[in-house]
Amino acid sequence: MVHYSISSTELDNFPGSGLNTLMSKKHREIVQKQFTKTAEAFTEFAVRDTPEVLKEKVDFAKPQSADVALDIACGPGAFALAIAANVHASWGVDLTEEMLRRARGLQAERQILNAGFVRGEAEQLPFRDGSIDLVSCQCSFHHLPKPALVLAEMVRVAKPEGRMLIIDPLAPESDAKFELYNRIEVLRDPSHALTVRLTEFLRMFDEAGVDILRQSLRRRQRSFNNWMLRAGHARGTKRYLEARKLMEGSVAGDKAGFSPQLQGDDIQIVHNEGMFLLTRRALMA
Template sequence: MDIKKDVQKQFGRSADEYVKSSGHRKGEDLKKLVEIARVTGIEHVLDVATGGGHTANAFASLVNKVTAVDLTPEMLTAAEKFIKGNGHSNVAFVEGDAEKLPFPDDTFDIVTCRIAPHHFPNVQHFVSEVHRVLKTNSQFLLDDNVAPEVNEYDQFYNKIEKIRDYSHFRAWKKTEWINMLEHVGFEIQELYRFEKRFDFNSWCDRMKMSQTDKESLNDYIVSSNQEVKNKFRITIQQNKVESFLGEAVLLKAIKS
């Protein structure tokens, strides 16, 4: 699909920025994700759409082996440099599609996926694939930005993400995630919500937006109605957007 080529193009040129991104590198959600994982040290972990490799890196010292898979070769190169630079030698790097994972059934003890599914054009295929490659009674740790339940706010958030990043497909609602996971046979054990403050300039610059596109996005946000501004805690100074507040959820689900 064209969107997958878009993802490869977009993240291929932004790979190093994602390794350095503080939201990806130091987020409280990553700390919580590792904390709630049930780990004994013998596990084989699959990190889907590893991006800068932050989740794979966090698990490398806690488990036997980590396999980091990503659609974008440049991302895998950047992740490998980052992870090996931290002294980890038990991480394998595999180029692959989250919606068609190149692994046998019942292979992994834990599957993780962090801040990535909003790029997947068929997220239900991804959820089914995770269920397939996990062993029975094993853990899926899912962490992604989500859209509000109110349709107006959902549409606003997904629109600004799409303007900023043409490889964005859809941030799903919390209820949509619960529905998809339970329908393929996962039982949700834990759910956490995180507020995410986005600095407008660094958020745009990470995607290497042109100044013209950045100004157009700024004007679209500034012209939004007051209810939207209130919902997303949008801060504006002299007609320039400074920041806004999004949200993410972290889910721990078990393959039953």
Template sequence: MELAAQVADSLVAIRFSIQNEVHFPLSDSSVQAQFGANAAFYVTHETHAKGASLVRLVEVLPLRPEWEALDVATGAGHTAFALAPHVRRVLATDLTPEMLAEARQLGTERGISNVDFELARAEELPFNDSRFDLVTCRIAPHHFDSIPAFLERSRAVLRPGGSLVVIDNLVPDGSGGGYVNAFEKLRDPSHAACLSDRQWREALDAAGFELRHREVLGKRMKFGAWASRHDERMQGFLKSLLMAATTEARGLLQPRTVDGELTFGLHEGFYWAEARA
């Protein structure tokens, strides 16, 4: 099939998913396969390893040296390692064994001794109730099959008044968000759905959390690095979809070329909430 025809067919599929509010259910194996194959990539990936939200996490939270923290979907461990100097201990969990192996190695290389690692699903955190003072999850919930289940378990394992920090990519409400989610899914099969700012605030409230701090951080993504796991043909396909984005989606994506490099925009939502008594 010619590239133009593939783009046209995908635009039809994207419009269908928007109109029907399609959610992309995932199996654990699909997430593990995607992240297992690309585990080393996340060790040095700029957004995960150095993003502004990682700095804001330490700046905003009133971290205490006696705290026990849980970092969910830790990936290469960047969030856990940022917390480690400020708390007593961090337990870092992930669904993918290869990601945990990379995180362990990185922690050893950095001489970090107060971070432990455990295999666990975000929606089924296998820990006693009221165990942790802090739960964090950064740039991961859009891969979860059930964000409400993740929030419910996070609420359960937190001590009364404990803190939850969720940081994740945001999409606009409505058709713009549908387009961005479908576009992301075509690039990354493990993508389930990013929420809008409104949806996150509603989900946190429904799960029994009181919002203490919220901010939206903009970031520019380098298209070449973002699409690098694919061959040249697929990269051209994704580029065509980016440039053909609907008006609503382009308000977020804002593709542009600077010094010969194509970039596009995304937003990260930063939410610090406390468990209601």
């Protein structure tokens, strides 16, 4: 029997008084269907972040031992569980029950006592105003049709001196590449809303009244085959072949901004990932 040491003082509406919703029913269903189908791949055989990359992300957030952390759209809990050793308490929230089930399973396996996972929407977080020291969202912003609304929610639940961490791929600045980039992403995963550009993130931060404490741009190399597998498409399936055709067609001139390179029966692709540690803008006296 595992005895958890997390308390629920930060939680609002707990235990689950029904899912509040600011999402469209259609998009919510697409997300849940996609991530219920891919939860096993995500957790077991097509994992994205190596332990080294996860450590880099945790270190980037500069976690403090007294921090209460919250990772939104946490999936199977990779980030929330990785950061738990560095903070007082680590929460994860996600829409998809199957992802949460996997997160809790990994938590029990690793005997991590100061983490907790709850169901909720990023657009209307089941957490109290000003209750969290570090609110993160990694590799999920591109699934959110209303990213500015989610950023506002992150700011709402953060303490006045709290930090927000966003890690997400950045779309190409060129219009033609931007369009093809997002077309390939949606073909691969229908729950993909939009990957935005660096310039759009900077505009969103400005409008949300947050300043950047730290930022870093990383080139994350990935195997196309593994990336497709993580979205539920094995080699030779219809979606795989359609996405592969577009990706191969983009090689000459890097038309979609994935920097693709054919390698045996695979393609090496790159996601340009932005990491931003944010805080509320200090108001001038």
